[in-house]
Amino acid sequence: MLVLSRKKDESIMIGDQIEIKILGIEGEQIKIGIVAPKTVKVHRSEVFEAIQVQNKEALASSSNFLEQLKRK
Template sequence: MLILSRKKNESIMIGEQIEVKILAIEGEQVKLGIIAPKTVIVHRSEVFEAIQQQNKEALTMTPGVLEQLKKRK
């Protein structure tokens, strides 16, 4: 893990196209701005983990699901 110190209005670059800027520091909360190409998907980690879990659950077929899908045709 790379650890960097930044002050308000300072930023870091990830590669050549992604910039993470410190917008505000209020108590224990830090507000970040992320400038990235539209092709780069950005999520909070808890949202990302929930998406991953839903995707994993969607891949798990319960008995009878395949049969129900066949009947829909």
Template sequence: MLVLTRKVGESIQIGDVITLKVVAVEGDQIKLGIDAPKDVDVHRSEIYEQIIEANKQASNSKVKDFLENLKKE
């Protein structure tokens, strides 16, 4: 993991198209601005994990439904 120190107003560039900017520091919270193309999904990690889990469950249920339909035929 790369660890960088930035001050309010300073940025980090990721590749050619993603910029992270420190917008504010308030107590123990840091506010980040993220500039990324519309085709790049940006989520908080806990939300991303929920999306992954929901996709796994949906995929598993589709496979189960498919197998059940095969058994009926």
């Protein structure tokens, strides 16, 4: 893991297309902005994890559905 320190109005570049901007610091919260191509999906980690769980459940449902179709 790379750990960097930034102040308000500073940024971090990831590759040549993704920029993380520090917009503000309020108490224990840091507001960041992410500039990235529309083809790059950006999610909060808890949303990303929920999407992964839903995808796994959908895959399991699809497998079960296909098995049921084979039996008929």
